[in-house]
Amino acid sequence: GNSVTQMEGPVTLSEEAFLTINCTYTATGYPSLFWYVQYPGEGLQLLLKATKADDKGSNKGFEATYRKETTSFHLEKGSVQVSDSAVYFCALGSQGGSEKLVFGKGTKLTVNP
Amino acid sequence: EAQVTQNPRYLITVTGKKLTVTCSQNMNHEYMSWYRQDPGLGLRQIYYSMNVEVTDKGDVPEGYKVSRKEKRNFPLILESPSPNQTSLYFCASSPQYTGELFFGEGSRLTVL
Numbered sequence: 001g002n003s004v005t006q007m008e009g010p011v012t013l014s015e016e017a018f019l020t021i022n023c024t025y026t027a028t029g030y031p032s033l034f035w036y037v038q039y040p041g042e043g044l045q046l047l048l049k050a051t052k053a054d055d056k057g058s059n060k061g062f063e064a065t066y067r068k069e070t071t072s073f074h075l076e077k078g079s080v081q082v083s084d085s086a087v088y089f090c091a092l093g094s095q096g097g098s099e100k101l102v103f104g105k106g107t108k109l110t111v112n113p
Numbered sequence: 114e115a116q117v118t119q120n121p122r123y124l125i126t127v128t129g130k131k132l133t134v135t136c137s138q139n140m141n142h143e144y145m146s147w148y149r150q151d152p153g154l155g156l157r158q159i160y161y162s163m164n165v166e167v168t169d170k171g172d173v174p175e176g177y178k179v180s181r182k183e184k185r186n187f188p189l190i191l192e193s194p195s196p197n198q199t200s201l202y203f204c205a206s207s208p209q210y211t212g213e214l215f216f217g218e219g220s221r222l223t224v225l
Contacts (some may be wrong), residue, residue, distance in 0.1 A: 030213045043203055043216030082202075089155065093212030100146065100171055101212055105155035112140070 002027045005092045006104035013080055013111050021075040021107045023064075023090035032093035033066050033073040034101065035058075039086045047075075047088070080111045115140045117217035119204050125223045126194060134189040134220050136204030144207040145187040146214070148178065149200040156203070162187055173186070177218065194224040 007022040025033065032051045032065040048057030053068035062077045073090060090104040114162060115187040117138045124134055138145065146161040148171075152209030162181040178190040187206075201221050213223055 012125065034212055041218075043218045044205075044214070045216070046213055049213065091212070100158045100161060101156075103148075103156040105153065 002031065002092055002102045003092050004086075004102055004104040006107055008105070008107065010110060012110040013109070013112050014068050015082055016079045017111075017112055019075070019080045019084075019108070019109070021088055021090075022074065023073045023080040023104060024091075025071050025073065025092050027071075027092055027094070027099075028031050033064070034093065035062070035064055035073070035075050036089040036091055037086045037104070038089065041089040042090065080109070082111045082113055085109055085111045115215070117179065117204055117225050119217040119220045121159075121200070121220060123221050125225065127225050128195055129193050130145065130169065132191050132194060132222075134191075134202055134216060135205075136187045138187075138204075138206040138215070139185065140183065140206065140215065141206070141214070142206035142208050143184070144210045145181065146205050147156045147177070147187070147189050149173065150151050150203060151200050159189065159202075161164070161210075161214055191222075194222075196224050198222065199224050 003026045005024050034049045035047040037047045038044045050057040050066035056065045063074045064073050087108045089104045089106045091101040107108040120135045136172050144165045147159040148156040157173045160179040162168045204217040
């Protein structure tokens, strides 16, 4: 079945450091891929998405490229801020009889000043 | 303001005492879903609904019931809660199923 594997955390960085959170997936067909972010005490919010191979999703300085050849969707940001501290979830959208998102387990990011 | 509202936000209850977690969205969304979030397991889907009167099981439906009598509401019912249902629950909605979900703020349930 469909699955998502993302790097385990926690990840601790200093402000202005470069961020990469790895995400790989297993899926049949052509799924859509998403990154969601959960700030402390809140629900999840969509951060960015990509719907087909080679698409790049971007938002708030974060980027991720849908790589079908490596089945990956790694999240990157060039310069993190303290306000980026949150839990990040990679997700795969499946359709056709099971309309749901399959989530990774989440990666907690802490950014120190 | 567009939002998904869950109630209660926090609840401590005892084994076997029926409870309902309400979920309401004001965006006229067709698709709604319930997830539970547990440490080390991420989010797992409990039930989803493509539209009024249409519901289906997710990955972990055992011990839960849902109903969708109105488009805006999608309550989660625990008929006889057990300690293994202690979790953080999220309701989410979407205009149609696209994977772009709007989440509520979560309901933290403890079953003693």
